[in-house]
Amino acid sequence: MPMDAGNNGKQRPQDKFDLLAKEQGYRSRAAFKLLQLDTLFRLLPTARAVLDLCAAPGGWVQVAVSRAAPGPFVVGVDLAPIRPIRGALSLKEDITASARCGAAVRRLMDSRGVSSFEVVLHDGVGRKKKRGNPSVCGGTSASAAQEATTTQSALVMDAVRLATMFLAPNGTFITKFFRCKDYKAIMFCLKQVCFDHRFLKCLFC
Numbered sequence: 001m002p003m004d005a006g007n008n009g010k011q012r013p014q015d016k017f018d019l020l021a022k023e024q025g026y027r028s029r030a031a032f033k034l035l036q037l038d039t040l041f042r043l044l045p046t047a048r049a050v051l052d053l054c055a056a057p058g059g060w061v062q063v064a065v066s067r068a069a070p071g072p073f074v075v076g077v078d079l080a081p082i083r084p085i086r087g088a089l090s091l092k093e094d095i096t097a098s099a100r101c102g103a104a105v106r107r108l109m110d111s112r113g114v115s116s117f118e119v120v121l122h123d124g125v126g127r128k129k130k131r132g133n134p135s136v137c138g139g140t141s142a143s144a145a146q147e148a149t150t151t152q153s154a155l156v157m158d159a160v161r162l163a164t165m166f167l168a169p170n171g172t173f174i175t176k177f178f179r180c181k182d183y184k185a186i187m188f189c190l191k192q193v194c195f196d197h198r199f200l201k202c203l204f205c
């Protein structure tokens with residue numbers, strides 16, 4: 001399955017997942033990544049609480065609401081506002097500010113009597129500070145690629161930090177990142193965090 005390509009501000013041509021998303025009412029083509037993962041691993045149907053980090057515009061949140069256990073508690077967090085999705089709550093927070101973001105998530109959990117999330121999702125793409133364009137590793141210049149790699153790696157680690165705060169025992173953490181020079185280091189860290197859990201590696205290309 002094609003992944004969003006790093007476009008460094010340039011328009012990416014529409015593909016079949018863009019068209020399918022429109023047709024099926026998903027806010028993003030990214031929804032199909034989570035649908036495929038869930039079809040493979042059946043992670044959502046038993047989840048009563050799902051936290052989606054870097055969730056805007058909300059494709060994964062839509063999938064979580066529709067596939068999780070009945071009456072789920074689904075929270076989407078993003079720097080950008082997420083248009084309301086029936087059955088989900090959203091927070092406009094920066095996941096790199098883990099203390100502040102974590103406190104906001106905790107307040108929502110407390111207000112609903114929820115103690116942990118069975119599934120924590122992360123689908124972040126770093127933002128270049130100057131222009132605010134999404135960027136991922138594989139940019140057009142060596143320095144752009146380096147900057148994007150660093151941003152992506154840091155964002156994955158921020159998501160891991162939040163996941164370790166809120167994940168239920170035997171819960172599932174799903175993250176997306178592109179192959180880059182930090183790939184092995186990120187995989188190593190993830191394996192340490194998941195040392196007593198099944199470690200699932202999925203590649204979509």
Ligand SMILES: C[S@@+](CC[C@H](N)C(=O)[O-])C[C@H]1O[C@@H](n2cnc3c(N)ncnc32)[C@H](O)[C@@H]1O
Nearest residue numbers: 028030054056057058059060079094095123125
């Ligand atoms: C690929 S999009 C997520 C798409 C989403 N999974 C969906 O299905 O619609 C990446 C998102 O990461 C968000 N993001 C990037 N850095 C962030 C940060 N530090 N804190 C919160 N969200 C961030 C961006 O605002 C963007 O909405």
